Every structure is written in structure tokens, then in C-alpha cells.
Amino acid sequence: MIKIKIYSVGKTHEPWLEEGLDMYATRLSPWAQIEFIWLKDLAHLEKALQNEKNIILLDPIGHQMDSLGFADWFYKEVERLGSRISFVIGPAEGLPEAMKKQGKLISLSRMTFTHQLTRLILIEQIFRAFEIMKGSQYHK
Amino acid sequence: MIKIKIYSVGKTHEPWLEEGLDMYATRLSPWAQIEFIWLKDLAHLEKALQNEKNIILLDPIGHQMDSLGFADWFYKEVERLGSRISFVIGPAEGLPEAMKKQGKLISLSRMTFTHQLTRLILIEQIFRAFEIMKGSQYHK
Numbered sequence: 001m002i003k004i005k006i007y008s009v010g011k012t013h014e015p016w017l018e019e020g021l022d023m024y025a026t027r028l029s030p031w032a033q034i035e036f037i038w039l040k041d042l043a044h045l046e047k048a049l050q051n052e053k054n055i056i057l058l059d060p061i062g063h064q065m066d067s068l069g070f071a072d073w074f075y076k077e078v079e080r081l082g083s084r085i086s087f088v089i090g091p092a093e094g095l096p097e098a099m100k101k102q103g104k105l106i107s108l109s110r111m112t113f114t115h116q117l118t119r120l121i122l123i124e125q126i127f128r129a130f131e132i133m134k135g136s137q138y139h140k
Numbered sequence: 141m142i143k144i145k146i147y148s149v150g151k152t153h154e155p156w157l158e159e160g161l162d163m164y165a166t167r168l169s170p171w172a173q174i175e176f177i178w179l180k181d182l183a184h185l186e187k188a189l190q191n192e193k194n195i196i197l198l199d200p201i202g203h204q205m206d207s208l209g210f211a212d213w214f215y216k217e218v219e220r221l222g223s224r225i226s227f228v229i230g231p232a233e234g235l236p237e238a239m240k241k242q243g244k245l246i247s248l249s250r251m252t253f254t255h256q257l258t259r260l261i262l263i264e265q266i267f268r269a270f271e272i273m274k275g276s277q278y279h280k
Contacts, residue, residue: 016160017156067251070251111207111248112268113261114264120257121249121253124254
């Protein structure tokens with residue numbers, strides 16, 4: 001079982017988005033356990049990341065992949081790093097430069113989204129990655 | 141009042157996503173009227189687009205912009221084309237080549253999303269574009 005932590009900073013919780021996140025977390029449950037971790041500010045995020053090893057940071061200027069590329073990359077990261085991976089979604093003002101050196105920087109889009117929407121996009125891509133790996137019809 | 145039509149092809153309707161779309165459509169209501177149009181297949185989409193002039197097609201390989209670039213581009217498109225714009229989200233198998241010539245091709249991401257999620261990302265970016273244009277704190 002792969003354990004995926006998704007760290008984010010911010011306050012807003014839209015109930016409908018929580019429902020969407022729950023749906024994907026349930027669909028992912030045969031393969032991966034997803035844990036959402038909310039930090040109230042950057043200082044708390046920095047502290048929380050001190051205990052993490054395999055950190056993937058999401059940033060609009062990070063490395064871009066298409067969904068097949070992401071699935072392939074994700075699979076290799078799991079093989080290379082082991083079964084614990086932490087994704088980090090930065091605050092509105094962006095990730096501090098020092099933090100960007102703590103892990104690999106990837107981009108879901110050149111566009112900026114709310115951190116809530118970013119969580120949803122990320123979890124859908126992780127689910128899609130598993131569906132691609134098992135060769136299902138989800139990603140045609 | 142700007143009229144924006146968002147065409148998409150597909151069947152699934154997640155209630156939580158509809159709620160999110162409604163939330164953004166309500167927030168956009170002072171500036172723009174959003175109409176979601178569902179077509180059951182590509183043939184119906186092709187037919188519907190025959191009556192549209194200002195077509196923007198979403199495709200992973202289209203022109204990428206960051207959110208500020210999108211806001212700027214969107215504002216110029218509205219000035220240039222007038223107050224009626226139609227966005228088109230293709231089916232899972234992609235947009236046919238002939239259709240790609242009917243309008244400008246833009247990309248929200250190199251990644252593939254469900255058409256439902258694409259609608260949510262698009263409407264959030266349109267809302268963000270209006271917030272950027274009025275200089276609010278939504279996009280810092």
C-alpha cells in the first residue's frame with residue numbers, strides 16, 4: 001500500500017470540493033492511502049516538512065508532463081523512493097526558494113488555481129496514473 | 141453582459157462538481173452569463189458549433205498561458221470578438237482535426253482531465269480573469 005500525503009496551506013474548505021476529494025480517495029483506496037494535511041501558514045509547513053524525505057512540490061513553473069508522462073514518472077518515483085511520497089501545494093504567494101530545493105518541482109499547469117482545486121486536480125491525476133498503469137479504459 | 145457558452149461532450153454528472161460550477165457561475169453573474177451545453181456525442185457537437193462564430197477550443201496541446209496571460213488574452217478576445225464567446229471541451233478521444241481549425245486552440249494543462257473537471261478549471265480561470273482585471277486580492 002502506497003502512502004501519499006498531500007500538504008497544503010490555506011483556510012477555505014468548500015464542502016463540494018471535500019466531497020470530490022473523498023470520492024477520489026475512496027477510488028484510490030485499493031492502491032494508495034491518501035492523507036490530506038492542512039497547515040495554517042508557511043512556518044507550520046516548513047516545520048512539518050522537516051520530517052519528510054520524499055517531497056514533490058507543485059509549482060506553476062515546475063516540470064510539466066502530460067498524463068501518460070506523469071503516470072510513468074509517478075510509477076518510477078514509487079519504485080525509487082519507496083511507498084511514501086509527500087506532495088506539497090504552496091500558498092497563494094508561492095513556495096519560498098529554500099523550500100523549492102527540498103524536493104522535485106513539478107507543474108500541473110502554467111496557470112494558478114486555488115489550493116483546493118489544486119488538490120482535486122492532483123488526486124485525479126494520481127487516480128488516472130493508477131488507471132493508466134493497470135491499462136483500464138479510464139484514460140483512453 | 142458577456143455571454144459565455146461552454147460546450148462539452150460526455151455523460152457523467154457528479155453532483156458535487158455541479159455545485160462547484162454553480163458557485164462560480166453565481167460569482168461571475170455580475171459580469172458574465174455562463175451557459176453549459178451538453179452534447180451526447182461529437183456529431184451533435186459539430187452540428188451545434190455550426191451556429192457559433194467565436195470558438196475557443198480546449199486541447200492539451202493548445203497554446204499555454206499563465207493566469208495573468210489568460211486574463212489579458214481573454215479581455216482582448218472579448219474586445220475583439222464582442223461579448224459572445226464559446227469554449228469547447230472535447231471528448232476523451234480528443235477533438236477531430238477539422239474541428240481544431242474552427243477556432244483558437246488553447247491549453248489549460250498538458251495533462252488530460254475528465255471533461256467535468258475541465259469545466260471547473262475553466263470557469264475558475266474565467267472568474268480569476270475577471271478578478272485580475274478588476275485588481276482584486278483573489279489572484280495575488
